[in-house]
Structure formats: structure tokens, C-alpha cells
Ligand SMILES: [Zn+2]
């Protein structure tokens with residue numbers, strides 16, 4: 001896809017208020033200690049008030065939802081980054097408490113191997129390091145290979161390992177063997193994220209977990225929200241950009257860190273001396289996919305106008321959920337029921353209808369009728385496009 005967006009996108013910067021850094025003499029919270037860090041460009045905290053605030057925010061995000069009951073099993077997804085390690089740390093601290101505020105669920109940690117940008121040896125190292133981090137925090141770990149999951153139609157229990165996960169140089173080729181060779185990076189990234197989500201739901205069901213915790217922070221959620229708008233997945237924003245993704249009836253995906261920003265996580269890890277696995281990231285061209293482009297755009301926003309990221313996040317939270325009985329066979333999101341206004345999906349159908357059909361302008365009756373009298377849709381608008389990249393689909 002062509003993209004003409006350049007670095008001059010912020011031509012209007014000079015009219016925007018820049019972030020203001022205040023230098024306070026005492027901590028905002030206790031009003032006595034010397035501040036150690038400034039959040040959001042204005043709130044100064046000492047170390048202990050900051051750590052207390054983080055723990056409170058984490059607990060209240062989980063508590064407000066009132067979803068998790070004592071002894072519920074929760075699958076926590078571990079990724080090789082600081083956000084995910086901070087999440088495990090917060091969970092471990094919560095489970096270890098001896099006060100009534102103690103967390104009471106039963107955790108299982110999963111690491112999904114998909115580090116295809118690294119050489120095999122480095123991929124093995126990442127798995128070993130992940131094992132060390134997770135064992136040190138006293139969690140049970142299971143390992144799953146994304147490529148094995150995507151290419152095996154058999155039962156999930158054969159794909160779950162506690163150690164000895166087999167990985168190979170050809171995993172990436174295997175993963176994409178049913179995908180057209182000229183598929184764009186945007187579509188490949190979408191496919192990977194859909195496969196990964198389906199994997200997590202299946203693993204959770206197999207392990208009897210009602211919930212999955214993932215570690216997206218505010219910036220990831222905002223990036224995802226804007227990506228979804230760009231890809232015609234607007235109706236999925238409430239599922240992908242809030243605290244809870246409940247599109248599956250048995251397993252809910254929860255994002256306990258969705259209100260945290262990168263600086264909070266960075267300082268949480270720093271003050272707790274948390275070391276984490278940090279594999280080399282893939283050096284990709286910013287303009288190679290909508291995902292990388294949105295990531296850069298949101299990172300720039302976060303650096304220069306942090307409150308804008310929060311505003312986008314809060315706006316996403318207000319978007320109403322789509323109600324529909326049918327679900328998309330690929331991403332499993334509900335397909336919109338017919339509504340009085342045309343959805344983008346119907347508008348696209350309508351425009352393709354009038355561009356491809358010789359329309360009888362004396363009889364435009366069909367405009368008033370729902371476009372789908374019988375609901376035979378298999379995919380949502382975006383997955384319908386995505387399905388064209390799949391071979392034999
Ligand atoms: Zn303080």
C-alpha cells in the first residue's frame with residue numbers, strides 16, 4: 001500500500017500546547033519526601049508513594065471489574081519485554097500478600113514462541129531466559145510454538161510443553177505456508193495476531209482457565225485502536241481497546257496494565273530491580289505496515305503530547321459494543337446486525353454493488369432494504385479482505 005504520510009505530519013505542532021514539566025519541591029502525595037520522578041509532565045512522586053500508587057492502580061483495575069473469583073484459574077501471557085515482566089511481578093506480589101487485599105486466583109504462565117526475526121540460537125536463548133524469569137517468580141510455565149499451533153489441526157494438548165519445545169529455522173515458512181507470497185506486512189501481522197489470540201483462548205480452555213491476562217499498556221491500546229480504525233475494524237474497538245475482550249463466551253482476555261504508561265512501567269521495574277528478557281527487536285521500516293506506522297505515530301504522541309494518548313484511550317472506552325448473533329470465523333468478533341445507518345461494511349458492499357451492477361435508476365428499492373436478508377456472512381469486513389491472502393480459502 002502506498003503511504004504519503006511523512007515526517008512533516010506535525011506541521012501543526014506550533015499551535016499545540018507542549019508538555020509542561022513542573023519541578024515540585026515535595027512529593028505530590030505525602031507532601032514531605034523529596035520527589036524522585038515526574039509523571040505526565042506534572043505529578044512528582046517519591047519512590048515509595050510511586051510504588052504504592054502503581055500497586056493500587058493495578059489492584060483497582062482488577063477489582064473494579066469484579067470478574068475474578070477466588071480460585072479461578074488465570075493464564076498469564078509472558079512476553080520478552082518489561083511490561084510483561086512488571087505484570088508478573090505485580091501478580092506475584094498480590095498473591096504473596098497476607099492481608100485481605102491478597103489476590104486469590106491460580107496463575108499459569110504461558111510463553112508463545114514466535115521470535116522469527118532472530119536466529120535459532122537466539123530463539124533458544126530467549127526461551128531459556130524466559131524460563132529463568134518465570135521460575136524465579138515461582139510460577140508454572142508452559143511453552144507453545146505459534147507455528148506448530150497454526151499448522152496442526154490436532155488437539156491442543158499435544159502442543160503444550162513444560163520444557164523441550166522444538167523450534168526450527170523453517171517455523172516462519174511453515175506459519176505462512178497457506179498465505180499468498182505477495183501478502184502485505186499489514187495483513188501478515190493481522191494474521192499472526194488473530195492466530196495468537198485463538199491460540200491463547202484454546203490453551204486457556206484446555207487448562208481450565210476462565211481468564212487470560214495480557215500486558216498491553218496505554219500506548220499499545222491506543223496504537224491498536226487507531227490500527228483497527230484504519231483496517232475497517234472499528235466495530236471491534238470495544239473488544240480490543242478496553243480492559244476486557246469478552247468475545248469468547250468461556251474465556252475473557254483481560255488487560256490489567258491498560259491504564260499504565262511506559263514511564264510508570266520503566267520506573268516500577270527500575271525501583272524493584274527487575275531484570276527481564278529483552279530479545280533484539282526486529283528492525284522494520286516504519287512504513288512497512290499500518291501497525292508499525294501507528295506505533296511510531298503513537299510513540300511520538302506519547303513523547304510530545306502524553307495527554308492525547310489518554311484522550312484517545314478514553315474515547316475508545318466509550319464506543320458502544322456491536323451486537324450480533326453471527327461471528328466472524330477468523331477473528332471471532334460479532335458481525336454487526338443490520339442497523340438503521342449503514343455500517344462501513346454495508347457501505348463498502350453498497351459501493352461495490354453500484355460500481356459492478358448496471359443499476360436501474362427507476363427502481364432503487366434495494367436502498368431501503370437491509371443488504372443482508374439472509375445472514376450468510378462468514379467474515380467481518382476486514383477479515384473478508386484478509387481471507388483473500390489465504391491459499392485454498
Ligand atoms: Zn511521597
Ligand SMILES: [Zn+2]
Pocket residue numbers: 328329330331332333379380381382383384
Ligand atoms: Zn473478522
